[in-house]
Amino acid sequence: MTAMVSMRPGAPLERVERPLPHPGVGELLVRVEACAVCRTDLHVIDDELPAVKRPIVPGHEIVGRVEALGPSTDGFQIGQRVGIPWLGHTCGHCAYCRADRENLCDDPEFTGYTRDGGFATHVAAHSDFVLDLSDYPDPVATAPLLCAGLIGWRSLVAAGPGRAVGLFGFGAAAHIIAQVGRWQGRRVYAFTRTGDNAAQDLARSLGAVWAGASMDTPPELLDCAIIFAPAGELVPRALKLVKKGGRVVCGGIHMSDIPSFPYRDLWEEREIVSVANLTRKDGHEFLSVAKQAGVTVHTTSYPLTAANDAIADLRSGRLVGAAVLVP
Numbered sequence: 252m253t254a255m256v257s258m259r260p261g262a263p264l265e266r267v268e269r270p271l272p273h274p275g276v277g278e279l280l281v282r283v284e285a286c287a288v289c290r291t292d293l294h295v296i297d298d299e300l301p302a303v304k305r306p307i308v309p310g311h312e313i314v315g316r317v318e319a320l321g322p323s324t325d326g327f328q329i330g331q332r333v334g335i336p337w338l339g340h341t342c343g344h345c346a347y348c349r350a351d352r353e354n355l356c357d358d359p360e361f362t363g364y365t366r367d368g369g370f371a372t373h374v375a376a377h378s379d380f381v382l383d384l385s386d387y388p389d390p391v392a393t394a395p396l397l398c399a400g401l402i403g404w405r406s407l408v409a410a411g412p413g414r415a416v417g418l419f420g421f422g423a424a425a426h427i428i429a430q431v432g433r434w435q436g437r438r439v440y441a442f443t444r445t446g447d448n449a450a451q452d453l454a455r456s457l458g459a460v461w462a463g464a465s466m467d468t469p470p471e472l473l474d475c476a477i478i479f480a481p482a483g484e485l486v487p488r489a490l491k492l493v494k495k496g497g498r499v500v501c502g503g504i505h506m507s508d509i510p511s512f513p514y515r516d517l518w519e520e521r522e523i524v525s526v527a528n529l530t531r532k533d534g535h536e537f538l539s540v541a542k543q544a545g546v547t548v549h550t551t552s553y554p555l556t557a558a559n560d561a562i563a564d565l566r567s568g569r570l571v572g573a574a575v576l577v578p
Contacts (some may be wrong), residue, residue, distance in 0.1 A: 413474020420480025
């Protein structure tokens with residue numbers, strides 16, 4: 252098998268030829284059809300997350316076909332299309348797992364971070380954490396749903412039922428969840444980098460009622476805001492734009508430091524919350540919602556061996572929508 256591997260922090264991925272993974276007890280061997288590139292992959296590659304296991308194959312938005320079944324694996328068939336998301340395994344017995352909060356498990360495994368992921372031709376995965384994608388015919392269009400979509404969905408739920416929602420950082424996650432918000436009858440406001448006309452045009456085409464730069468002022472105060480960009484300075488900005496009782500959700504796994512701000516901007520029961528990881532329930536819920544909402548995913552495809560080009564395009568902000576690697 253071929254894999255694109257992170258060997259050293261910040262260095263380009265290296266192409267490595269390896270033997271096929273051997274699926275262990277309860278695991279599947281999956282032949283990768285597509286794997287989207289997520290900003291979390293950049294944080295792994297750049298060592299911005301703690302205790303990155305190297306060498307590591309990044310990638311956690313994986314669509315593929317089951318190629319082999321390990322012992323004690325039920326419910327899957329050879330050739331079945333499946334999805335492998337960020338949450339790769341949980342202990343099942345810590346206080347968080349027992350309270351149906353497995354996203355906060357004390358002893359988790361994460362695809363493309365603590366176990367090898369999908370920037371490869373093949374990957375092994377715990378079958379209990381794999382999603383059935385038999386009804387999804389397009390692997391490239393489906394791959395971004397498995398993190399950009401899932402974390403966007405978890406963030407939207409955390410934001411509450413407010414009708415006017417601001418999305419800061421109009422990339423892969425925001426362009427998916429904007430469509431869900433519109434389907435729910437919300438008014439979506441898109442905030443982008445200054446001068447990013449392509450992202451603003453995409454936002455409007457997907458139903459946003461307004462699109463502008465992060466420091467622009469929308470025509471109404473927001474009920475809630477979700478920050479997908481890893482920029483801590485956007486937190487005080489979003490607080491200034493939400494109504495009394497409004498909520499600001501930080502949807503990323505990593506963010507630069509949040510600068511100090513006046514307590515007055517937080518007062519009147521405004522809230523700042525974060526979302527962490529995802530649950531299997533999130534996966535099942537969102538895949539159903541995405542299908543009902545008719546979500547259209549905007550993608551740019553790259554060969555697997557051009558993973559470094561995809562990473563560079565994502566890092567520089569040249570992408571509109573999501574990058575997807577295709578072995």
